[in-house]
Amino acid sequence: MGKVWVKNIRVYAHHGCLPEETVIGSQYSVDVSVRTDLSKAAISDDLKDTVDYVHINKIVKEEMAVPSKLLEHVGKRILDRIFREIQTVKKAEVGVSKMNPPINGDVEKVTIVLKSKRNK
Template identity: 55%
Template sequence: MKNQINVEGIRLYAYHGCLPEETKIGGEYIVDVNMVYDFHEAAVKDDLNLTIDYCTVFNICKEEMTIPSKLIEHVGKRIYDRIIHAFPKLIETKVKVTKLLPPMNGPVDKVSIIIED
């Protein structure tokens, strides 16, 4: 059976970027994690130990976002790697990191990267 668990809209303040101002001032980010996982047994038994713990996913994202990176590609890869390591039974995993109001030469609401298998 193929089911999906999504932890979306994780809003965090972090200090990623290539510009010196970004590492000092910081900015807002949103992380979305989509996981395909067979949680049929957990659904039947109502047992958290048989499924993905949302708090673990949140904490991985929060911890990795506190480590400054020049690129959101880098922090996204770290989040992705930790999630697939924490939950080895995942069938598919997708991590999206969005940087709100990036410093650019014009009005841009957001930029994002997606890492998935």
């Protein structure tokens, strides 16, 4: 078993419960970690034997482009697509962070983290 970890995918998106959040948008950061068998790729040196992090990045960017009220909702959509499109992934974790959230305080970011595993 091994891990492919794509950290700090930066996107500008339009998520939030306040109307101005969906109009103005803000900066987000997404971290994705997937567990899979990397032993074959370690020997073959062939992209088809691993999880392509370009594919993970594409999923994140496409799902972040769809406005949601809650970060939990967009995080679940990312997880669902990873399991649907990348059959070798056994477990996955997604963290979605909103930078400088409008919460009337000096806060760098808020983050939600969702974990899931493939149903057998």
